Amino acid sequence: MIRFEEVTKRFGQKVVLKNVSYEVSEGEIFCIVGPSGTGKSVSLKLMIKLLSPTSGRVCIGDDCVSSSWSKDLSVLRSRFGYLFQSAALLAWMSVYENVALPLRERTKLTDAEIRDKVMDALEKVGLENDAETYPADLSGGMQKRTGLARAIVTEPEILLYDEPTSGLDPVTSRMIDDLIVELNERLGTTSVVVTHDMHSALSIADRIAMLHGGRVATIEAPQNFIKSEVPEVRSFLDAQYITRKGVWEKGN
Amino acid sequence: MIIREPVILPERKGFLAKIGQKVVILIGEAGRCAMVGIGAFAQMPHVFNKRSRGEVIRQLYICAVKSLPVVTVVAFFIGMVLALQIGIELRHFNQEHLIGSVVMATMLREMGPFMSGLVIAASVGASMAAQMGTMTVNDEIAALEIMSINPLRFLVMPRMVAMIIAMPLLSFYTCMLGLVGGGVVGYTQFTVPLTVYWTNAMDFANLRSFHVGLFKATIFGIIIVTVSCYEGFTTTRGAVGVGHATRTSVVLNFLLILIVGYFVTRLFY
Numbered sequence: 001m002i003r004f005e006e007v008t009k010r011f012g013q014k015v016v017l018k019n020v021s022y023e024v025s026e027g028e029i030f031c032i033v034g035p036s037g038t039g040k041s042v043s044l045k046l047m048i049k050l051l052s053p054t055s056g057r058v059c060i061g062d063d064c065v066s067s068s069w070s071k072d073l074s075v076l077r078s079r080f081g082y083l084f085q086s087a088a089l090l091a092w093m094s095v096y097e098n099v100a101l102p103l104r105e106r107t108k109l110t111d112a113e114i115r116d117k118v119m120d121a122l123e124k125v126g127l128e129n130d131a132e133t134y135p136a137d138l139s140g141g142m143q144k145r146t147g148l149a150r151a152i153v154t155e156p157e158i159l160l161y162d163e164p165t166s167g168l169d170p171v172t173s174r175m176i177d178d179l180i181v182e183l184n185e186r187l188g189t190t191s192v193v194v195t196h197d198m199h200s201a202l203s204i205a206d207r208i209a210m211l212h213g214g215r216v217a218t219i220e221a222p223q224n225f226i227k228s229e230v231p232e233v234r235s236f237l238d239a240q241y242i243t244r245k246g247v248w249e250k251g252n
Numbered sequence: 253m254i255i256r257e258p259v260i261l262p263e264r265k266g267f268l269a270k271i272g273q274k275v276v277i278l279i280g281e282a283g284r285c286a287m288v289g290i291g292a293f294a295q296m297p298h299v300f301n302k303r304s305r306g307e308v309i310r311q312l313y314i315c316a317v318k319s320l321p322v323v324t325v326v327a328f329f330i331g332m333v334l335a336l337q338i339g340i341e342l343r344h345f346n347q348e349h350l351i352g353s354v355v356m357a358t359m360l361r362e363m364g365p366f367m368s369g370l371v372i373a374a375s376v377g378a379s380m381a382a383q384m385g386t387m388t389v390n391d392e393i394a395a396l397e398i399m400s401i402n403p404l405r406f407l408v409m410p411r412m413v414a415m416i417i418a419m420p421l422l423s424f425y426t427c428m429l430g431l432v433g434g435g436v437v438g439y440t441q442f443t444v445p446l447t448v449y450w451t452n453a454m455d456f457a458n459l460r461s462f463h464v465g466l467f468k469a470t471i472f473g474i475i476i477v478t479v480s481c482y483e484g485f486t487t488t489r490g491a492v493g494v495g496h497a498t499r500t501s502v503v504l505n506f507l508l509i510l511i512v513g514y515f516v517t518r519l520f521y
């Protein structure tokens with residue numbers, strides 16, 4: 001579905017991704033983990049063609065054009081939902097209007113239909129009582145969840161989540177994890193989830209990719225991922241108290 | 253047009269090569285900046301959509317109504333200062349009654365559009381650049397693009413339309429208030445009766461100056477929106493970048509208003 005073919009991304013002298021190749025298959029939940037600044041957000045932006053690779057190609061399905069400014073781009077993007085790391089809400093619009101925006105701009109639904117869909121999406125992220133609030137009056141976690149509602153409201157084919165659970169309390173985090181899985185099962189959404197939370201990655205992912213130093217250190221299914229002997233993976237897991245057998249507990 | 257990564261060009265050696273590179277960069281930027289303006293005009297057919305209409309009205313309120321207080325004070329004092337300076341000179345020749353003519357001619361031809369342009373560039377233009385800049389560094393512009401919403405239609409076009417409507421009105425308002433300010437000074441400092449002031453002023457109020465003044469104001473409005481939005485869209489490097497974009501937009505707007513104002517005047521007189 002999403003294929004990276006020897007992608008290199010440079011910003012000036014700084015090489016962020018070096019010859020990265022992998023493929024996300026249709027209908028899977030693909031988690032990307034890795035230390036800060038290794039190009040996880042850049043990878044997502046490459047997928048949706050907000051950035052274009054310095055060399056190599058990023059293909060979506062059969063569409064391998066690495067950058068274009070044509071109408072095709074907007075057709076391509078309409079297949080995506082994207083949750084930004086910074087939520088990226090429009091400050092002068094209420095939560096409701098922010099979530100309704102993609103529906104109003106992309107579809108020909110009536111106001112009543114839009115209202116139903118928006119309230120439904122807000123309910124899924126637990127914000128049905130904050131519809132009339134403005135983004136500046138929301139907490140960071142609530143902004144994130146509004147961004148999530150905006151990403152899922154069009155029920156797109158592919159969803160890209162940039163740290164959906166960062167800054168959320170554990171209970172809400174699990175709720176968001178369940179939502180990602182539910183969308184994946186109900187609509188067959190292909191999901192790419194960038195996260196720092198190994199517990200969440202291990203419980204929702206079909207496969208986990210670890211980026212390190214601009215390269216893919218490993219791609220494994222969760223059960224193999226925790227047994228991985230790659231040093232970068234081990235230190236990443238150890239830091240979150242996850243051992244080869246599962247979660248580390250005091251005294252064993 | 254909307255860039256998300258700094259353009260890094262190879263280091264050039266030698267003085268001429270460096271200058272050459274700077275010139276090439278400058279021309280490129282001017283071109284992209286013009287594309288923002290032209291793009292906004294190209295989106296004008298959408299102005300009567302339900303949503304765009306609301307946004308135009310909102311922007312009109314922001315550019316016109318909200319700047320009224322500062323424009324009022326500036327216009328009034330410009331008129332007063334003009335009348336005072338001119339009056340002091342004219343008194344040597346016992347021609348104080350001509351104050352009205354001079355104030356009218358300067359306000360209508362130059363000071364009206366020029367001063368309203370500067371005030372709007374420094375207030376509305378700066379806030380526009382800062383807002384667009386913040387939206388750019390917060391990925392909000394990217395979010396719009398992903399939703400297939402053209403930022404030129406969604407953000408720039410309503411501002412452009414609002415400014416094209418607001419600038420001539422503000423410029424006319426500046427002229428009128430300057431005239432009032434001049435009249436007050438003429439009456440209190442030089443004892444020119446208001447009727448004499450007014451008759452002399454109207455002698456110099458010709459339709460041509462009026463039209464050219466409004467035309468200039470409209471051009472200034474277009475410049476302010478184009479430059480401010482362009483600077484905002486090309487912001488990089490977070491909050492520092494937003495500050496930089498705001499500053500650059502105000503400086504560029506001031507310079508362009510001066511330079512373009514001169515050439516428009518040359519064109520018509």
Ligand SMILES: Nc1ncnc2c1ncn2[C@@H]1O[C@H](COP(=O)(O)OP(=O)(O)OP(=O)(O)O)[C@@H](O)[C@H]1O
Binds near residue numbers: 037038039040041085
């Ligand atoms: N638009 C840009 N212009 C220049 N450099 C950029 C840009 N976007 C990202 N970078 C650089 O690319 C590198 C990777 O950034 P990225 O945002 O992908 O990190 P990340 O893996 O998402 O980290 P985090 O977990 O902190 O979000 C960083 O060093 C950053 O400085």
Ligand SMILES: [Mg+2]
Binds near residue numbers: 085
């Ligand atoms: Mg990131």
